[in-house]
Amino acid sequence: MQNIIEVANITYAYPRTDIPALNNISFSVPQGQFVAIIGPTGAGKSTLCYCFNGAVPRLFGGEMSGSVVVAGKDTYENEIPVMAQHVGLVVQNARNQLFNVNVQCEIAFGCENLGFPRQKIIQNLHDALTFVGLQGYENRQPTALSGGQQQRVAIACVLAMEPDVLVLDEPTSELDPIGSEQVMETITRLNRSLGKTVILVSHDTEFIAQFADRVLVINDGSLVLDGSPREVFSKADLLSSCRIRPPQVCQLSYELRKKGFPITDIPITIDEAVTLYEGLQHG
Amino acid sequence: MADVGYINQDSFLHRLDARTKLILMLAILVVVLVFTDPIYVIAILFLVLGAWKLAKLPLNMVGDIFKYFTGIAVIIFVLQAFFYPGETNLLQISNPIPAIGFSGYITLQGVMYGLALVLRLVVIMTVAPLLVMTTPMSDLMLALVKFKVPYRFAFILTTAMSLFPSIQNRAELIQQAQLCRGVGDFESGNFFVRLRASASILTPLILGAFRDSQILDVAMSSRAFGAPIQRTFLLESHFRQADYIFLAGSCLSLVGAVILRIMHLGVV
Numbered sequence: 001m002q003n004i005i006e007v008a009n010i011t012y013a014y015p016r017t018d019i020p021a022l023n024n025i026s027f028s029v030p031q032g033q034f035v036a037i038i039g040p041t042g043a044g045k046s047t048l049c050y051c052f053n054g055a056v057p058r059l060f061g062g063e064m065s066g067s068v069v070v071a072g073k074d075t076y077e078n079e080i081p082v083m084a085q086h087v088g089l090v091v092q093n094a095r096n097q098l099f100n101v102n103v104q105c106e107i108a109f110g111c112e113n114l115g116f117p118r119q120k121i122i123q124n125l126h127d128a129l130t131f132v133g134l135q136g137y138e139n140r141q142p143t144a145l146s147g148g149q150q151q152r153v154a155i156a157c158v159l160a161m162e163p164d165v166l167v168l169d170e171p172t173s174e175l176d177p178i179g180s181e182q183v184m185e186t187i188t189r190l191n192r193s194l195g196k197t198v199i200l201v202s203h204d205t206e207f208i209a210q211f212a213d214r215v216l217v218i219n220d221g222s223l224v225l226d227g228s229p230r231e232v233f234s235k236a237d238l239l240s241s242c243r244i245r246p247p248q249v250c251q252l253s254y255e256l257r258k259k260g261f262p263i264t265d266i267p268i269t270i271d272e273a274v275t276l277y278e279g280l281q282h283g
Numbered sequence: 284m285a286d287v288g289y290i291n292q293d294s295f296l297h298r299l300d301a302r303t304k305l306i307l308m309l310a311i312l313v314v315v316l317v318f319t320d321p322i323y324v325i326a327i328l329f330l331v332l333g334a335w336k337l338a339k340l341p342l343n344m345v346g347d348i349f350k351y352f353t354g355i356a357v358i359i360f361v362l363q364a365f366f367y368p369g370e371t372n373l374l375q376i377s378n379p380i381p382a383i384g385f386s387g388y389i390t391l392q393g394v395m396y397g398l399a400l401v402l403r404l405v406v407i408m409t410v411a412p413l414l415v416m417t418t419p420m421s422d423l424m425l426a427l428v429k430f431k432v433p434y435r436f437a438f439i440l441t442t443a444m445s446l447f448p449s450i451q452n453r454a455e456l457i458q459q460a461q462l463c464r465g466v467g468d469f470e471s472g473n474f475f476v477r478l479r480a481s482a483s484i485l486t487p488l489i490l491g492a493f494r495d496s497q498i499l500d501v502a503m504s505s506r507a508f509g510a511p512i513q514r515t516f517l518l519e520s521h522f523r524q525a526d527y528i529f530l531a532g533s534c535l536s537l538v539g540a541v542i543l544r545i546m547h548l549g550v551v
């Protein structure tokens with residue numbers, strides 16, 4: 001399958017800083033993959049997100065080397081609005097990305113900027129609102145919605161622009177459990193039903209273990225681990241040295257293994273754990 | 284300032300096209316600037332307040348506006364009353380001071396002109412909310428764009444206006460936070476204490492606004508703002524019969540005002 005994202009040797013430092021926020025990062029993502037990015041605070045996750053549409057370095061300035069190519073478009077050669085046709089970026093704090101008077105204008109905003117015909121805007125607006133489950137919210141003021149609804153509006157905003165890739169930076173970090181669940185469910189459907197390539201930054205390792213195809217671990221600006229959730233969450237020592245909290249089922253298994261239980265493959269979901277422990281009991 | 288923002292109501296003013304309202308507002312402003320006779324200005328003021336009433340807007344907000352405005356109004360009035368070169372002396376308050384152009388007399392024309400000037404400002408202050416409170420910012424922006432204002436400028440202007448209440452909220456939040464930390468007394472205290480207290484609000488406000496503006500910049504470009512593409516619009520605006528009537532009315536009032544002015548009516 002063809003790679004929709006090619007990141008090659010990027011090193012980047014913000015203006016007036018000595019230590020690079022990103023350090024020689026390379027990876028590529030095939031079309032339709034669901035990639036999770038995890039790492040401690042200050043690791044450079046958001047900075048990496050900004051690279052996908054060229055906001056780093058175009059808007060932030062600073063020194064950058066290496067290349068980022070999305071859907072065949074190099075961020076060095078194409079301005080952010082051009083990249084935006086291929087990459088939808090939902091930034092870390094939803095409130096900051098909602099600046100229109102109502103939900104309808106908010107979602108139409110990107111489509112209007114891309115010059116979509118009015119009929120198409122109406123259609124995409126309707127589809128995006130339905131997709132995130134917010135039909136009937138057209139005339140509500142975005143900033144007066146709940147956190148989870150704001151986040152879903154933000155997703156609908158980029159979705160309506162028909163990008164190939166959606167980049168979501170900690171969409172649930174400020175939400176209550178129910179809000180989080182609704183947002184995560186929406187993100188899963190983006191990938192599973194619509195076939196969008198999804199890059200998700202999140203601390204919710206339980207969710208990642210269950211739904212992501214692949215996990216990138218970023219620490220101190222470097223890509224320290226790149227593998228399937230199973231590979232990544234099996235590495236207890238590395239995760240703890242990166243101050244990352246693995247799913248609780250994994251933690252339990254690490255502890256049991258230390259106590260001498262014969263666990264070779266760390267289970268990463270509840271279902272896997274149940275199967276494993278049933279086997280242990282009978283065997 | 285009082286919290287001025289769109290108020291969802293059903294009134295003739297709400298139903299007018301934003302373009303009509305912009306022109307109507309401009310017409311009122313021009314007419315009010317043509318006359319210097321306070322009687323004429325008062326007549327216009329009543330018209331504007333009548334429109335407030337008809338648009339079902341809260342009239343007590345006019346009171347708020349007056350309250351904020353009293354200080355400036357008094358200064359303007361006194362300056363005009365003292366320094367306007369009139370003929371009909373009312374009251375001698377000192378010997379002439381030619382160095383600052385003061386005749387020593389307060390004149391009837393000075394008082395009238397000062398009054399008219401203050402009233403004009405009141406009209407301006409009450410007309411603007413009339414537009415803002417009956418027009419969603421999205422419609423206002425579209426109207427500006429239809430008047431060939433560049434989209435970028437129209438967007439920034441209307442967004443800044445709609446963000447104003449949230450900036451105000453944040454200022455209040457910071458003020459409370461600073462009060463909790465015991466920084467400054469915002470209400471009483473001498474001038475320097477209050478100045479220091481204000482600085483304690485401004486610094487976090489500006490820093491916060493700067494950080495937000497960088498993220499806002501990222502968020503907006505990510506949504507293709509400023510794309511080198513001919514922009515389309517979801518919202519549409521159409522003139523209806525009422526719009527034509529009000530546009531004609533605006534033109535007639537402008538012509539009428541000019542004719543009256545030529546006949547030296549409405550001028551002190």
Ligand SMILES: Nc1ncnc2c1ncn2[C@@H]1O[C@H](COP(=O)(O)OP(=O)(O)OP(=O)(O)O)[C@@H](O)[C@H]1O
Nearest residue numbers: 014015017021039040041042043044045046047048
């Ligand atoms: N605008 C900026 N200017 C200078 N340095 C910055 C800027 N934004 C972030 N940094 C620095 O770059 C590093 C990476 O920050 P980044 O925001 O990418 O981390 P993160 O992994 O997203 O953290 P978090 O989980 O807290 O969101 C940090 O050391 C941070 O202090």
Ligand SMILES: [Mg+2]
Nearest residue numbers: 045046047092
């Ligand atoms: Mg971050």
